[in-house]
Amino acid sequence: MKTYVPKDFYHRIYEVVIQIPEGRVTSYGAIAKYLGAKGSARTVGYALTISKKENIPAHRVVNRNGMLSGKHHFGSPDIMQRLLESEGITVKNDQVMNFKNLFWDPSHFLDLSH
DNA sequence: GTTTTGACGTAGC
DNA sequence: CGCTACGCCAAAA
Numbered sequence: 001m002k003t004y005v006p007k008d009f010y011h012r013i014y015e016v017v018i019q020i021p022e023g024r025v026t027s028y029g030a031i032a033k034y035l036g037a038k039g040s041a042r043t044v045g046y047a048l049t050i051s052k053k054e055n056i057p058a059h060r061v062v063n064r065n066g067m068l069s070g071k072h073h074f075g076s077p078d079i080m081q082r083l084l085e086s087e088g089i090t091v092k093n094d095q096v097m098n099f100k101n102l103f104w105d106p107s108h109f110l111d112l113s114h
Numbered sequence: 115g116t117t118t119t120g121a122c123g124t125a126g127c
Numbered sequence: 128c129g130c131t132a133c134g135c136c137a138a139a140a
Contacts, residue, residue: 009137028122032136037123038123039135046138063122070121080121 009035013047016106020060023087024104025063025096034106046067059083066099 028041071080081091090097
């Protein structure tokens with residue numbers, strides 16, 4: 001089996017995140033699971049931390065509770081919520097309302113709500 | 115090469 | 128129902 005390049009891990013994460021439809025959100029665990037590294041949800045978050053230099057809509061990624069756990073990494077705690085609300089997502093108490101409905105699973109990759 | 119950390123997740127109390 | 132503890136994995140120091 002070909003030795004997989006760890007650096008590719010970051011790239012995969014970005015590839016998934018940038019494909020999150022506008023007005024939708026997903027979780028770190030879902031992305032990690034999609035990448036085949038179910039237990040590396042933390043690593044996904046870490047990858048998004050350094051994704052600031054990339055064009056990554058990291059604000060669409062929250063934890064499995066739908067909570068904006070990473071809002072503090074946007075420079076200002078209000079930026080993440082502001083971006084989400086800008087896409088039609090209601091955020092209350094650092095928590096995505098109707099999260100279950102807005103959740104976008106990368107495994108589907110295509111929106112099934114047609 | 116070992117140690118620490120980190121935007122998580124699940125289980126236990 | 129909320130907090131704590133542990134696990135998990137990859138990157139950076």
